[in-house]
Amino acid sequence: MAVYLLGVGGDVYLSDSNWSQYMMDNQTLTRSVREVIDGFICNPDNAMEIGESRSVDITTHMDMENGEGIVGYQYLHGTSATVGDFHITGTITRLSDGRYGCDLSFTWNDEIDVNTEYPSDIAKNAIANLISNNRCEDYNIHISWDDYSEIDYNDPVEATGWLRSPVQNFPD
Numbered sequence: 001m002a003v004y005l006l007g008v009g010g011d012v013y014l015s016d017s018n019w020s021q022y023m024m025d026n027q028t029l030t031r032s033v034r035e036v037i038d039g040f041i042c043n044p045d046n047a048m049e050i051g052e053s054r055s056v057d058i059t060t061h062m063d064m065e066n067g068e069g070i071v072g073y074q075y076l077h078g079t080s081a082t083v084g085d086f087h088i089t090g091t092i093t094r095l096s097d098g099r100y101g102c103d104l105s106f107t108w109n110d111e112i113d114v115n116t117e118y119p120s121d122i123a124k125n126a127i128a129n130l131i132s133n134n135r136c137e138d139y140n141i142h143i144s145w146d147d148y149s150e151i152d153y154n155d156p157v158e159a160t161g162w163l164r165s166p167v168q169n170f171p172d
Helices: 002-006 017-024 027-042 118-133
Strands: 011-014 051-061 086-096 099-112 137-150
Touching: 017 137, 027 051, 027 086, 027 099, 027 137, 051 118
Parallel strands: 011 137
Antiparallel strands: 051 086, 086 099, 099 137
């Protein structure tokens, strides 16, 4: 919010542990990312023998909760393709039958701007410009974090890391 009010504009890059945890605490995002990773692992084109790895380089759209409040997740409601969307890179290794190690990096790329489809955004922007003496300026935000998760389709209790909770079990 301060970046917007101060009229900094441009690109803002965040990758500290507080932002990492904040993003990983969002259950909507967690479920959506896990679905993408499950889809990658279960794709026959990515079949792996035990001990084998596959590089991951996925760009896709992601959404979080939307709403009218002045809440961080609602500001970040959806990624923007024009500034990079949601990007996943890294390596997935098949550790054993049904168990995969996922050493991945994630970047949420979004434009922080007024959505003129919502009257409340227009009103909030008017207040923000009043407070900031008309210095408000749209900007792009890039939030990055890393995670190592072990996904276990046979015994989800044994899984670890951010992506440990299954969306659904897939056969190996």
